[in-house]
Amino acid sequence: MIVTFNELKSLVGDLIAKQIIMEYFSFSLLEYSLARSNTISENDRKNLINIANLYLNNMPLQYIFKKTYIKDLEFLCENGVLIPRCDTEILIDLATNYIKEHNVKNAYEIGFGSGIISICLKLFTNINIKACDINKKALELACKNAKKHNVDCDFHLADFNVVSFKNYELVVSNPPYISTDYALDEYVKKEPKTALYGGKKGYELLFKIIKKCYLENVKCLICEFGYEQKEVLREYLKEYNFKASFYKDLNGFDRVFIAERLDYEKN
Numbered sequence: 534m535i536v537t538f539n540e541l542k543s544l545v546g547d548l549i550a551k552q553i554i555m556e557y558f559s560f561s562l563l564e565y566s567l568a569r570s571n572t573i574s575e576n577d578r579k580n581l582i583n584i585a586n587l588y589l590n591n592m593p594l595q596y597i598f599k600k601t602y603i604k605d606l607e608f609l610c611e612n613g614v615l616i617p618r619c620d621t622e623i624l625i626d627l628a629t630n631y632i633k634e635h636n637v638k639n640a641y642e643i644g645f646g647s648g649i650i651s652i653c654l655k656l657f658t659n660i661n662i663k664a665c666d667i668n669k670k671a672l673e674l675a676c677k678n679a680k681k682h683n684v685d686c687d688f689h690l691a692d693f694n695v696v697s698f699k700n701y702e703l704v705v706s707n708p709p710y711i712s713t714d715y716a717l718d719e720y721v722k723k724e725p726k727t728a729l730y731g732g733k734k735g736y737e738l739l740f741k742i743i744k745k746c747y748l749e750n751v752k753c754l755i756c757e758f759g760y761e762q763k764e765v766l767r768e769y770l771k772e773y774n775f776k777a778s779f780y781k782d783l784n785g786f787d788r789v790f791i792a793e794r795l796d797y798e799k800n
Contacts (some may be wrong), residue, residue, distance in 0.1 A: 537578050540692040544585045555582050556598050557640060591639060600781045605651045606656075608678050612669040615646040615728035620782040623709050624728075624789045627698060628705050628755050629781060631791060632658045635702075635753075641665075643706035645692045646728060648675030648686065650688045655684040665691040668725060693742070698712075698749040707757040736762045740769055743792070747773040752797045760786035 539549035555565050557580070587597050595601040595610040597712075602608070603617050604625060611615060631637065632654065642651045642664035651664045663685060666672060675688045698704055700764045709728055711717070712735035719728070731738040739758055743766075747755045754775065758766055763779055768784075775792035782788035 534736070537573055537581055540578075541581060541585050544582070545588055550585070551587060552594060553581060553588070556594070557581060557584065557641070576693055587650050591723060593720050593723060596723065601647075601738075604653055605679075605681070608649055608651070608652075609681065610645055610647060611672060611674050611726060612723070614668065614674050615724050617649045619649055621650065623780060623782055624705065624707060624755060624757050625650055625657075627701070627789055627791055628654055630751065631656045631755065632660050632703065635752075637702050639694070639701045640673065640703040640705060641698055641701040643704065644706070644708050644728070645675050645686075645688055646671050648678045648688060650686070650707065651675070651686045652679055652682050654682055654705070655686055656682060663687040664690070665689055665693055665696055667692055667729065671728075694745070698746060698751050700750045703755065704746055704751050704753070705755045705788065706742060708742060710735050710739060710757070710759045710762065712759075731759075735759050736765060739766060743769055743773055747775070747794070749799060750794070754792045755789065756792075757789050760788065761789075763787040766790060 538550060539552065541553060551565065555562065560568060571714065583782045584597055593616055596612045599610055599682055600607055601610040601617055603620055632640065638661060640654065640660050640662045642662060645651055645664035645666045651662045654660055654662055667690065669690060672688055672690050679686045679688070685734045708729040711729050711731060713730050713733050735762065736759065739756060743755065771789060772791045774795045776795055777790045779787050779793040
C-alpha cells in the first residue's frame with residue numbers, strides 16, 4: 534500500500550490520506566500501520582484517488598463515506614443534513630450528567646439533524662425524548678440512525694415555534710448560530726444553510742429559543758452556541774430569569790451553556 538499512500542499524501546496530505554485509507558478498508562490504527570507496505574488492486578487504487586479528488590473539490594469525508602463517529606459510536610451521515618462535530622459531544626455529556634443528577638424524565642430537542650443528540654441521550658439515560666426539525670432529509674436520516682442503534686426516539690417534522698414545551702423539564706439544542714455574513718470554508722458550504730445560519734448576528738434563533746422556554750416554563754435549557762456569543766447570551770438569559778453556566782470546547786472556546794430557570798414552577 535506504500536505507493537497508494539504516497540500518492541494520496543501528495544494529493545491531500547498525511548492526515549487526510551490516513552483517514553481515507555482507514556475508512557475505505559475499515560482498518561484499525563494497528564491494521565493501518567501493518568498494511569502500509571502491502572500492495573493493493575488497481576481498482577482500489579483508483580477508488581482511493583477518486584475519493585481524494587472529491588475531497589479536494591470540498592466534499593466532506595463524512596458525505597463521501599456516508600458516516601461519522603460521535604461518542605465512539607458510528608452514525609449514518611448524508612448530504613443535505615448537517616455533519617455532527619466532535620464539539621457537540623460536550624453538549625451530550627453535559628445533558629447526560631444533568632439528566633442523571635436531576636432525575637429528568639422528559640426532554641425535547643430542537644433541530645435534531647442526524648439525530649445524534651437525542652439518540653445518545655436515549656442510550657445513556659433512557660430518557661423520554663421528543664425532537665423536531667424542519668428538514669425532511671434529516672427526519673429520514675435520524676430515523677435510520679435510531680433504528681441502527683435500536684432506540685426509540687420521537688422525531689417529527691415541525692418548526693419549534695409551533696411546538697409546546699410545557700410538559701418538558703429540559704430542552705436541548707445545537708441550533709444554527711453562524712451569522713449570515715460569516716465567511717465559511719468551502720467544504721462547510723456543502724452543508725444545508727438552514728442548519729448553519731442563525732440570523733444576521735448569528736444568535737437570533739438562540740434568542741427565540743430562550744424566550745420560548747421562558748414563556749413555557751422550561752426548567753433547564755442546554756444549548757451549543759458560537760464562540761463569540763457568550764456575553765450577549767448571558768445577558769439575554771439573565772433578562773429572562775435564567776442562571777447560566779458556560780463551558781468551553783476542545784479548542785478552549787466558549788461553546789455550550791446550561792441555563793436553569795430561577796423561578797421555575799413545577800407543573
